[in-house]
Amino acid sequence: MGRDSSEKRVVVVSDPAALAQRVADRFLVRVRARTADGRLAHIALTGGSMGAAVLRAVAQHPDAAGIDWSLVHFWWGDERFVPAADAERNALQARTALLDHIDIPAGNIHEVAASDSGLSLDAAAEAYAADLARFGTPEQAWPSFAVCFLGVGPDAHIASLFPDRDEILVTDVAAVPVRNSPKPPPERVTLTRPVxxxxxxxxLVLTGAEKASALGLALAGANYTSVPVAGAKGRKRTVFFVDEAAASKVEPDLIDAAY
Incomplete structure (x- = not known):
């Protein structure tokens, strides 16, 4: 199926396990292409069960050994402001699934400060923004991620940008603190929509029938202030990797079987 590169694509895979493998395959192809000539690849990771499943599939993939991981920098779209050893930390989940199993310099892993780091929530967000700015340009104070992974909540939130909250409207900084999150834990740090x-x-990787409504609203072009996932758009590609349950409300002509 021929498509304009700016369109939102939907890739449907039978079940979560097969979906994780498909995404891992595509990810390694993309990282290899990006780093083949020595360019850096900045990657933004997501948390949750599918985020971890994709990273485990990457770690177990035979092609992972062929990647020059010294050229890859890992970031997170959001992080829970909890102690560093808390199992809810997205960074801890990513380390367990992938990062502890590859040969990557410690300085290439850019975690948000934990709640037991000595920094306040606001200072953690400011420090994360400052770290991003080290890889930015005069035009934007953050890197352009080669791939930005996002999970999607049943309420259509992405990262820690929740519906009808102030964080989704922020455009002048790279990262902001989140308090009283509608999903626990209550304190978080999130990238902003421009980043x-x-x-x-x-x-965007999502599974389960409870995500079908959010996916439908995103594809229909809903207002991103109330449906944050509708506002997520890559400069080259925007791809929804979904299982059959999440795709139950997707029109067949929106599914890209070739990607």
Missing amino acids: INASKRVW
């Missing part, structure tokens, strides 16, 4: 949308590719 997400500066990514070359935004890959």
